Amino acid sequence: MAAISEKNLKSGTARKQADITTFTVPAQFASGRQRRKVFQTLAFTLFRVAAVINGIALFIIVYFMVTRGWRAITWTFLTQPPMDSMTKGGILPCIVGTFCLSIGAIIIAMPVGIASAVYLNEYARPGRALRLIRLGINNLAGVPSVVFGLFGLAFFVVILKMGVSIIAGALTLGAMSLPVIIGATEEALKAVPDTYREASLGLGATKWQTIWRAVLPSALPGILTGAILGISRAAGETAPIMFTGAVFFTPILPTSIFDEVMALPYHIYVLATAGTEIEATRHLQYGTALVLIALVLGINLIAIIYRSRLRRRMQ
């Protein structure tokens, strides 16, 4: 679009110059045009700077975590539990814990999220019920993460007597990722051309057969991208698992879903604010942060690249 407008403007200017020779257009118009162009260039530079600032912010954060954290990352760091009141040793229990919590969250959220999106996109007709469900999803997406933590504590941990455990943490995180999964699945379902549905229905398939055999298979890559993004979101969250799934310290790896675990994000918070020797364990903090960033950004990058390929193929 930008290209078209520039071309239009240029041909406009050219025509004006032609006019000058024949009708002598007053000079102030030409200079006003120029002044407006200069002003536009300045303003566009400002817009560009705003966009660049985001890139710089991302770069600075990643840069500092990488340069200060990479030295902490050794084989021992990745494969040993913390030792000597968490001033030495590694982060294996945290990696395992984060893995269990986020995978658990996605196992819970995916079936519910996909089914919700299928209902919204394939079955629902405009009306009060649809509006209510949408309102619920939008507001669920806006609930602060710490409030999810409070809810998980009161409901899963205390009332349902799950205690601080993987299952309680995963359920809390799952509730939180629900809107993300629904959004991604809906987008994927919308991208399936209606001709697929019409062809299937035309061959005598029922609506459910159409969804199961024609719509969902072609939406699957998009849905998976959404699930991957959901995992990375769940892996990075701290507040929802602080009271529900993660604990300060446990050297044992979990053996059942009712065990409590350590988690990468919570471990960073604990080491940085409440550890026995905050300054002395700085390198462990950077190291843990680097592992978390690598995990989360890595997962995201895979999803983003995969999705852009998908979109290109669709076009």
Add this chain to the structure above:
Amino acid sequence: MALMRQTVEKSVQKIFFLIAMASITTLFLIMVFLFREGLPIFKTVSVKEFVFGHYWYPTSEPPDFGIFPLIIASLSVTVVSAVISIPLGVMTAVYLAEIASKKVSEIAKPVVELLAALPSVVIGFFGMVLVAPFLQKVFNIPTGLNLFNAALMLAFMSIPTICSISEDAIHSVPVALKEASIALGATHLETIVRVILPASISGISTAVILGLSRAIGETMVVLMVAGGAAMLPESIFDPVRPMPASIASEMAEAPVGGEHYYALFATGVVLFLFTLIFNVIADHIAYKYKQTGEASL
């Protein structure tokens, strides 16, 4: 056979409808449990004392449960972060949607998405160990863990929200409007400022409100960076204790079923109501002023 197929169809649709109700049910359960665990505190203090009380000393004897400083802290951090995030977020959206070439925006969009993907605890950690000492040195202030630092970190957490929703809104402005403006002799900038932005203002407002809602509810950043003093701030370099920080840091020590526990849930209720109001307003704007082409202008 046909009858059975119909029964299957009907029941499948019902099942999907029931599952789709899960989100609203969860939201309802969240409200129920917040109120259930939060309301008992009002047996000890009145609602007015709780919301407007100036002193938050939950563990002293007798305890004080006044969350006014926490509310003000949350609001001030959000406002300061908005001053940074709204211009940056909207300008980035305009750049991506209108100015950048396709190649540039194909690189720039993932950057914004990755910024959104950074875990909040990492941003909090960054603010704590790197930005705080820097601010302390540059502005010569007693502590770098303060309102301004927290607002700065929060701004970069809400920019992606503001940017991506605004960008969608700008993209959905009909091309005909733009072409008309340029045909009338307006420059590209004039077209953006006078035509495209006004046409997408409802989408941009939704974006801004959701961004603010994200900032006010964000926990780890304010927990690690805001300084933690439950006092009314006098300058933007004062340490503060926003509501999420108070809940997250004290919940571990508050015994289940005690006054402090109830008070923290009641703080959660206040926080939840703030974000609920933000979200309902955003939803209302998005629904009522739905962009439907030229007709909505």
